[in-house]
Amino acid sequence: MNIRFGAAAGPFMIWVVAMVLILVAWQVLVWVSGLPPYVIPPPALAFQTLFDNWPRLSVLTGQTLYETAIGYVLGALIGFLLALAMGQIRVVQRLVMPALIISQAVPIVAIAAPLVIIFGFGITPKLIIVAWIVFFPVVVNVLDGLASVDRDMLNLARLMGGGGLRTFAIVKLPACIGPLFSGLKIGATYAVTGAVIGEWTASSKQGLGTYLLTANAQMNTAGVYAAMLLLTVIGVGSFLLVFGLEVLMTPWRSRSTAPAWAQWKPSQPTS
Amino acid sequence: MPETQEPRTAAEPPGSGTPAPTKLSIEKLNVSFGSVTALSDVSLDIADGEFVCILGASGCGKSTLFNVVSGLLKATSGKIVLDGQDVSSRPGQVGYMLQKDLMLPWRTVLGNITLAASLTRGATAQDRAEAAELASRYGLGDFLNHYPHALSGGMRQRVAMMRTIAAGRQVMLLDEPFGALDAQTRLGMQQWLLQLWRDLKRTILFVTHDVDEAIYLADRIVVMTPRPGRIAEILTVDLPRPRPLEVLTTDTFVGLKRQIMQHLYH
Numbered sequence: 001m002n003i004r005f006g007a008a009a010g011p012f013m014i015w016v017v018a019m020v021l022i023l024v025a026w027q028v029l030v031w032v033s034g035l036p037p038y039v040i041p042p043p044a045l046a047f048q049t050l051f052d053n054w055p056r057l058s059v060l061t062g063q064t065l066y067e068t069a070i071g072y073v074l075g076a077l078i079g080f081l082l083a084l085a086m087g088q089i090r091v092v093q094r095l096v097m098p099a100l101i102i103s104q105a106v107p108i109v110a111i112a113a114p115l116v117i118i119f120g121f122g123i124t125p126k127l128i129i130v131a132w133i134v135f136f137p138v139v140v141n142v143l144d145g146l147a148s149v150d151r152d153m154l155n156l157a158r159l160m161g162g163g164g165l166r167t168f169a170i171v172k173l174p175a176c177i178g179p180l181f182s183g184l185k186i187g188a189t190y191a192v193t194g195a196v197i198g199e200w201t202a203s204s205k206q207g208l209g210t211y212l213l214t215a216n217a218q219m220n221t222a223g224v225y226a227a228m229l230l231l232t233v234i235g236v237g238s239f240l241l242v243f244g245l246e247v248l249m250t251p252w253r254s255r256s257t258a259p260a261w262a263q264w265k266p267s268q269p270t271s
Numbered sequence: 272m273p274e275t276q277e278p279r280t281a282a283e284p285p286g287s288g289t290p291a292p293t294k295l296s297i298e299k300l301n302v303s304f305g306s307v308t309a310l311s312d313v314s315l316d317i318a319d320g321e322f323v324c325i326l327g328a329s330g331c332g333k334s335t336l337f338n339v340v341s342g343l344l345k346a347t348s349g350k351i352v353l354d355g356q357d358v359s360s361r362p363g364q365v366g367y368m369l370q371k372d373l374m375l376p377w378r379t380v381l382g383n384i385t386l387a388a389s390l391t392r393g394a395t396a397q398d399r400a401e402a403a404e405l406a407s408r409y410g411l412g413d414f415l416n417h418y419p420h421a422l423s424g425g426m427r428q429r430v431a432m433m434r435t436i437a438a439g440r441q442v443m444l445l446d447e448p449f450g451a452l453d454a455q456t457r458l459g460m461q462q463w464l465l466q467l468w469r470d471l472k473r474t475i476l477f478v479t480h481d482v483d484e485a486i487y488l489a490d491r492i493v494v495m496t497p498r499p500g501r502i503a504e505i506l507t508v509d510l511p512r513p514r515p516l517e518v519l520t521t522d523t524f525v526g527l528k529r530q531i532m533q534h535l536y537h
């Protein structure tokens with residue numbers, strides 16, 4: 001709710017203010033604690049490191065971003081389809097739900113190791129971990145959306161002669177879009193964490209996660225912070241992207257009239 | 272092939288010289304939910320183009336009656352005959368406006384009005400043009416592209432009504448369509464509905480709790496009593512149409528009201 005309100009009040013300014021506040025707090029912490037830069041580097045040093053190592057860091061960012069994005073889309077797609085199947089067929093829901101909850105109760109770090117043993121050092125285990133994290137909030141929210149459809153609305157659709165497929169597309173599916181995005185927004189901030197955990201377990205290709213490990217081992221604290229900054233940008237960027245998509249795809253939530261392209265105009269030719 | 276029946280005639284609507292043929296027959300309906308008898312031996316003939324109000328206390332089975340007539344609910348016994356054909360438990364033969372307005376929030380006013388077309392074969396440009404015409408004629412022309420959340424309660428009810436009309440059924444069941452509105456809006460909506468009914472020449476069954484509303488709108492009033500839900504009396508409203516607001520204070524009106532009140536609160 002606050003996010004929606006913030007978006008309406010001027011999305012750009014609010015984000016600028018938030019980032020400045022965080023940087024100021026970071027700088028103040030450095031001053032007040034009096035800790036040396038190899039324990040807490042000041043923001044300026046972190047940014048300096050970031051820019052100095054940009055050629056390398058940009059490649060690593062690309063790799064992590066790639067894992068995050070593909071895994072995210074995969075998880076979202078699987079979660080959405082699974083929820084639709086579960087919502088349509090009661091038995092499937094009864095059978096699958098406990099399995100889903102168990103899957104989420106197992107610590108993700110514990111899952112990472114066996115995945116690497118099974119799938120090797122390539123990109124597959126990273127994608128699975130990211131998808132694993134993303135699909136659960138999607139399933140739960142989409143199921144809620146399906147369950148929120150009014151029984152009487154379905155009765156009305158039946159009285160109007162609506163077949164199963166059309167009723168699904170017109171009455172049920174749109175009711176899931178809002179909840180779908182609630183799930184996707186939760187997933188968007190977690191997905192990058194999944195990619196990092198995947199890289200920590202084992203990697204043939206370097207990403208920000210692997211860089212984080214090496215920088216840490218070398219006491220390259222400024223490097224750690226630079227990677228942290230980049231990971232944060234990926235997380236926030238994913239969230240904003242999903243949020244923007246949500247606003248576009250659920251115009252009835254934020255607007256009082258249909259967007260121009262969807263408006264009916266009397267001049268339209270009648271056939 | 273259903274056997275063709277001798278067309279029977281319902282109670283003669285006032286004002287017309289010749290009796291209109293029977294459009295809808297409700298024959299000896301009984302509905303029970305477990306041990307609760309919701310409807311007991313309910314029979315009613317409705318003439319083509321008639322406006323019938325069903326009046327009764329909460330829980331006397333008005334919505335249950337509509338659910339059976341619409342085909343959503345199977346009666347324990349009895350049948351529904353529409354145009355001489357048995358339509359018991361065959362949903363989709365009559366239009367039904369439920370107690371809630373049931374707008375789809377993601378569809379515009381126009382999209383909600385054309386819902387029946389979208390659900391059956393996909394709404395065409397012509398469907399949309401007709402819906403726009405309907406909405407414009409009855410005061411929603413400026414809101415065609417609005418989402419339901421941006422409308423007032425009265426406007427939403429009007430959209431729900433137009434959606435029912437656009438579905439194209441000759442008989443319309445309206446379950447307390449104005450129940451949630453304030454008295455003033457309500458009166459405006461009643462006049463609006465009467466105008467609509469005169470233009471479209473449909474047959475209307477209208478459930479209400481409001482005695483004044485029933486008398487103002489109806490050709491006939493069916494008074495129901497609860498436990499078990501049954502028809503206590505059927506009154507003919509002998510007021511000329513069109514009905515100006517002044518009829519609300521005439522002797523005929525007040526006399527009918529007294530008669531109905533005796534049944535409802537004896």
Ligand SMILES: Nc1ncnc2c1ncn2[C@@H]1O[C@H](COP(=O)(O)OP(=O)(O)OP(=O)(O)O)[C@@H](O)[C@H]1O
Pocket residue numbers: 304307308309327328329330331332333334335336500
């Ligand atoms: N699905 C159901 N299962 C069990 N009992 C029901 C069901 N539907 C209705 N009833 C019962 O049948 C009776 C009639 O209910 P109904 O909803 O038809 O009343 P109503 O006249 O429409 O009331 P209101 O004016 O409050 O809408 C009530 O006693 C109710 O409890």
Ligand SMILES: [Mg+2]
Pocket residue numbers: 333334335370446
């Ligand atoms: Mg009711």
